Amino acid sequence: xxxxxxxxxxxxxxxxxxxxxxxxxxxxxxxxxxxxxxxxxxxxxxxxxxxxxxxxxxxxxxxxxxxxxxxxxxxxxxxxxxxxxxxxxxxxxxxxxxxxxxxxxxxxxxxxxxxxxxxxxxxxxxxxxxxxxxxxxxxxxxxxxxxxxxxxxxxxxxxxxxxxxxxxxxxxxxxxxxxxxxxxxxxxxxxxxxxxxxxxxxxxxxxxxxxxxxxxxxxxxxxxxxxxxxxxxxxxxxxxxxxxxxxxxxxxxxxxxxxxxxxxxxxxxxxxxxxxxxxx
Numbered sequence: 001x002x003x004x005x006x007x008x009x010x011x012x013x014x015x016x017x018x019x020x021x022x023x024x025x026x027x028x029x030x031x032x033x034x035x036x037x038x039x040x041x042x043x044x045x046x047x048x049x050x051x052x053x054x055x056x057x058x059x060x061x062x063x064x065x066x067x068x069x070x071x072x073x074x075x076x077x078x079x080x081x082x083x084x085x086x087x088x089x090x091x092x093x094x095x096x097x098x099x100x101x102x103x104x105x106x107x108x109x110x111x112x113x114x115x116x117x118x119x120x121x122x123x124x125x126x127x128x129x130x131x132x133x134x135x136x137x138x139x140x141x142x143x144x145x146x147x148x149x150x151x152x153x154x155x156x157x158x159x160x161x162x163x164x165x166x167x168x169x170x171x172x173x174x175x176x177x178x179x180x181x182x183x184x185x186x187x188x189x190x191x192x193x194x195x196x197x198x199x200x201x202x203x204x205x206x207x208x209x210x211x212x213x214x215x216x217x218x219x220x221x222x223x224x225x226x227x228x229x230x231x232x233x234x235x236x237x238x239x240x241x242x243x244x245x246x247x248x249x250x251x252x253x254x255x256x257x258x259x260x261x262x263x264x265x266x267x268x269x270x271x272x273x274x275x276x277x278x279x280x
Contacts, residue, residue, distance in 0.1 A: 014067035028170030068100035078111025087118025
């Protein structure tokens with residue numbers, strides 16, 4: 001199946017709620033749905049109808065008139081309270097008429113399975129999209145400033161990861177929201193090859209024409225750095241998904257859903273560099 005092939009779905013005739021619709025994958029999904037003339041409602045704190053995970057009273061208004069939902073959870077599905085929140089939201093969504101739910105999950109992230117299970121138990125027509133670490137983490141969020149500074153100091157040793165492009169994730173999610181053939185499926189998305197963070201630094205150096213170096217640090221040191229920057233220390237635990245090698249292999253699911261190869265990190269780096277994002 002290619003990206004342009006789809007089966008008509010009732011969600012085409014009503015709004016789709018995109019939770020986290022201003023984030024890395026959410027805004028891309030919203031753009032793709034809008035391009036297909038599917039009405040979109042953004043679910044965020046600053047939206048016209050605010051959506052706040054910690055405030056269930058905001059959910060009803062956000063779900064009014066919604067037929068499908070792209071569900072993303074911040075800070076992470078493996079964090080305490082996530083499963084309960086996702087389960088309660090899924091039940092509310094189904095009761096309000098939004099039966100089609102697509103959940104963004106983490107590949108190899110066992111702590112996220114409880115959230116996936118709670119969504120499935122809601123009676124929704126569900127799809128789970130599990131993704132590796134995003135290539136865009138280096139251009140849009142966590143690692144943007146370190147790349148600009150020319151130094152990636154991270155607790156990853158020599159471990160490798162098949163970084164996946166957020167555009168590939170958005171294409172798969174859009175297909176899942178608009179094609180009934182994806183109901184009841186769990187997809188695991190990766191990029192086309194394994195890279196160490198040293199490899200990543202080399203690709204970024206090549207794309208930017210600057211020297212960007214990778215410096216291994218300990219988890220304790222990185223955790224302390226998160227605290228100094230007023231970020232959740234628990235983010236450091238996500239590096240365990242890389243360090244133990246559980247995701248150190250590529251998958252075929254991008255090709256299965258979209259009928260094409262996943263985007264390579266080198267292509268991401270070249271295009272991101274062309275925007276000037278790493279010039280500071």
